[in-house]
Amino acid sequence: MDNNRRRRRLSLSWIYFIVAAILIGVWLFNTGPQPYEQIYDRDFNDLVANKEIDYIEYVERDKKIDVYIKQDVLADKPEYEKFRETNSKGPHFYWKIADFSVVNENLNQLRSRLVEAELAKDTTLVPTEVEEEYSFTTKVDNSRSWGGELLWLVFPLLLIVMFIMSMRAMPGAGGGGVFNIGKSKAQLFDSKNPQGISFKDVAGMESAKYEVEEIVDFLKNPKKYTELGGKIPKGALLVGPPGTGKTLLAKAVAGEAQVPFFSLSGSDFVEMFVGVGASRVRDLFKTAKSKAPCIIFIDEIDAIGRARGRNSISGANDERESTLNQLLTEMDGFSTNTGVIILAATNRADVLDRALLRAGRFDRQIYIDLPNLNERKGIFEVHVRNLKLGKDVDLDFFAKQTPGFSGADIANVCNEAALIAARNAKKSIDKEDFLAAVDRIVGGLEKRSHIISPEEKKVIAFHEAGHASASWLLEHASPLVKVTIVPRGKSLGAAWYLPEERSITTFEQLYDEMTATLAGRAAEEVIFGKISTGALSDLEKVTKQAYSMVVYYGLNKNIGNISYYDSTGQQEYQFSKPFSEKTAENIDKEIHDLIEGAYERAKNILSENKDKLTQLANILLEKELIFAENLEEIFGKRDFGHAEEQPAVEEKETPAAEESPEASQSSDSQ
Numbered sequence: 001m002d003n004n005r006r007r008r009r010l011s012l013s014w015i016y017f018i019v020a021a022i023l024i025g026v027w028l029f030n031t032g033p034q035p036y037e038q039i040y041d042r043d044f045n046d047l048v049a050n051k052e053i054d055y056i057e058y059v060e061r062d063k064k065i066d067v068y069i070k071q072d073v074l075a076d077k078p079e080y081e082k083f084r085e086t087n088s089k090g091p092h093f094y095w096k097i098a099d100f101s102v103v104n105e106n107l108n109q110l111r112s113r114l115v116e117a118e119l120a121k122d123t124t125l126v127p128t129e130v131e132e133e134y135s136f137t138t139k140v141d142n143s144r145s146w147g148g149e150l151l152w153l154v155f156p157l158l159l160i161v162m163f164i165m166s167m168r169a170m171p172g173a174g175g176g177g178v179f180n181i182g183k184s185k186a187q188l189f190d191s192k193n194p195q196g197i198s199f200k201d202v203a204g205m206e207s208a209k210y211e212v213e214e215i216v217d218f219l220k221n222p223k224k225y226t227e228l229g230g231k232i233p234k235g236a237l238l239v240g241p242p243g244t245g246k247t248l249l250a251k252a253v254a255g256e257a258q259v260p261f262f263s264l265s266g267s268d269f270v271e272m273f274v275g276v277g278a279s280r281v282r283d284l285f286k287t288a289k290s291k292a293p294c295i296i297f298i299d300e301i302d303a304i305g306r307a308r309g310r311n312s313i314s315g316a317n318d319e320r321e322s323t324l325n326q327l328l329t330e331m332d333g334f335s336t337n338t339g340v341i342i343l344a345a346t347n348r349a350d351v352l353d354r355a356l357l358r359a360g361r362f363d364r365q366i367y368i369d370l371p372n373l374n375e376r377k378g379i380f381e382v383h384v385r386n387l388k389l390g391k392d393v394d395l396d397f398f399a400k401q402t403p404g405f406s407g408a409d410i411a412n413v414c415n416e417a418a419l420i421a422a423r424n425a426k427k428s429i430d431k432e433d434f435l436a437a438v439d440r441i442v443g444g445l446e447k448r449s450h451i452i453s454p455e456e457k458k459v460i461a462f463h464e465a466g467h468a469s470a471s472w473l474l475e476h477a478s479p480l481v482k483v484t485i486v487p488r489g490k491s492l493g494a495a496w497y498l499p500e501e502r503s504i505t506t507f508e509q510l511y512d513e514m515t516a517t518l519a520g521r522a523a524e525e526v527i528f529g530k531i532s533t534g535a536l537s538d539l540e541k542v543t544k545q546a547y548s549m550v551v552y553y554g555l556n557k558n559i560g561n562i563s564y565y566d567s568t569g570q571q572e573y574q575f576s577k578p579f580s581e582k583t584a585e586n587i588d589k590e591i592h593d594l595i596e597g598a599y600e601r602a603k604n605i606l607s608e609n610k611d612k613l614t615q616l617a618n619i620l621l622e623k624e625l626i627f628a629e630n631l632e633e634i635f636g637k638r639d640f641g642h643a644e645e646q647p648a649v650e651e652k653e654t655p656a657a658e659e660s661p662e663a664s665q666s667s668d669s670q
Contacts, residue, residue: 039067039093047093048107048134049114055137057091058100065103066091104138111135186262186284186296195254195261202252203378204371204407205245211236211366212249215341216257219293233363234332235342237301239349240368243408246345249368250297253343260294262287266303269323277304277323285330285340292339301344307353324353332360350567370406373399373501379407383414390430398434400498401481413437442496452492458621459524460485460493463534465617466523467495467516469609470602472631472638476512479638484625492534507555514542514598515605522602523613542598546591556590559583609635 039047047053047067054070068090074080083092097103111134118130189195202209218225218232225232238246254261262284269277288294304323331342344362346352356362371379377399384395402410416437421429452460464483471477478497485493502509521535549555552565564578577584606613612634620626632638 037093039095041095043093044095045110048110051133053136054090055139057139057141060100060140060142063097065095065097065100067093067095069093100140185268185280186264186287189254189261189263190291191258195251197248197251198255199252201382202245202249203382204375205249205368206375208238208249208366208368209252211364212253212343213256215295215343216253219257219259219295219341222293232339232341234340234360235344235362236364236366237349237357237362238343238345238366238368240347241370241406242347243406244368244370245407246347246368247299248407250299250343250345253295254297257295260288260291262294262296264296264298266298266300266305269304269327270320275319275322277319278326281323281326281330288340293341294339295341295343297343297345299345301356302346302348302351305344305346305352305356307351324356328353328355328361331356370404371410376402376405376410379410380414383411387414387418388428390428392431393429393434394431397431398438401435401438403498403501409441413441416440439496456492457485458617459528459532459534461620462523462527462613462617463520464493464495465613465620466519466521466526466602466606468626468631469523469613469616469635470519470605471497471516472635473605473609474512474516476506476509477516478513480628480631482625482627483620485620486624507549510545510549510555511594511598514545514595515602517542517545518595518599519602519606522599523606523617526603526606526610527614527617542595543591546594547587549594550587550590556594558590559587 044065044067047069052069052073054068056068057066058064059066069080069083069092071088074083074088074092080092083090111131114134115127115130119125119127199209199213215233215236222232238249240246250263254263264284269280284296288296304320304327306320306324308321308324342362349357349365357365377395380395380398384393398413402413405413413434414437417429417433420436420440421433424433426433464485468480468483471480478500481496481498483493483495517538518535520538521531524531524534550559552563554561554563566578579587616626616631616634619630
């Protein structure tokens, strides 16, 4: 590959060198000594009358006369001093003419008049000598300017060469440049170019894997289904959050299907040229039909599959919509696509056009959610295959420590743990390395060198202690794992929790979580009598949570069992709200009352346990890191009648002073 690139660069360098040499040669060949300045009829007549012309040369190709001045005249007259060093040999002037015969006739007449006038003044002069003084040699140059002719030939050729080179440099299918720009950019995987990933490399999405395994089985054993009159599904849409393994699952299909597999992205259809997207769709399906049975995988299909007519400013007949129309026609139009199955992936199914989602185009929509506890363990097992693990590594424990993590996040944890172990010159990856990797990914890098004043450190300690105390004392709040006041990432303090995994959430659970979240600011007011800016992410999280409870989940008695949530995404493009101004005022009031009630509740809880809160904060100031054992020593066991062993989810809180709002995460899965 490197040798080919070097040869290509070398050949391009030779082309550039040849073109430059031609241009320089043409310029040198076509540019000789040029006249110094242009003169006109009267100027030429004066030169003749003053007997200053040595000879003239008629250049036929340029329709001009080059005038050469006598050397003795150049040496004597001061006005010709400019020619002595720069252009002593000439030509010194040039005179543009239309017809040399007319000029020659007029020149002869001028000479005759000058000779007659001079003889009339002095009759003693010899006429022949006077005529010789006014006469000079006339040369004719009727040679062709090959440099000029070549220039007219080279520049069109040069433009053609530059055009071809620029077209080849433009992106196109298979390196064909603009001449193949309407061709599909799909990458083909078959027996000659296999995909090395199989279903054994995919974990944490068993139901989705079952669906696509069935599609693969359709292609391997079609008679098994067609004998009963069934038809192979035309398409399947993989939907899920980023990093959940949609593209990985498609790669596994490519490795297992044993049929041609075309892979491309939705953005590959988009081009600056009109009609290119539709042309690429036609070419893709034409190629796929010739290799049927086969699979086409379109990643990030929302790049071309967005609902038509939503953007009224740009109009309906834009390039993206033309591409979508062609895709709809090819997937289930008048022509048939027997044996061609479409796989697509997106994390924005809500913005896709309804015509694209209907049965007959995408018969199946496979939702790939974030992995649960058991699925996370399976993903860990896949990614630790090639790692040298220590004896204390427990994948069940790490599965509990990584709530809300996607498959990509878990892969990052495993790789980060290996890097940390290598950085510390270890022979194997220990439990400590995995925990450090989780902390690094969730909370960011520790900043031990960050300068914090003692007063700020005390505020941060009580802030974090307030969160920890409230979460320990509230029944439905998530139990604490550890708290630190060491700056990490964008935050000045962080806490890790283990909320239970649940599919539905009650009002009491959400309200306890809100109370624990606001307990950081409440602790500042209870201890110091004033509050700081350290609760920015807490306030953002609580406000969004309260808004969802009132507007989406129908958990407010005054607003009632009403949800203004729009699953279709249409409200995103509307300027008006789905409720009246009076309802909006009521919503604002209920959100305010809900948050303020949770805040007062947090203050009451911490005021009743002020001594224990202070004791916990002092330990945190001393050690900078506390665990659940410290809270158990101070507050006693946390027993609300629940089962001791709960599926655990980890959450990071970042209620530190002047932190970024992006640093917080919600524990509610709804």
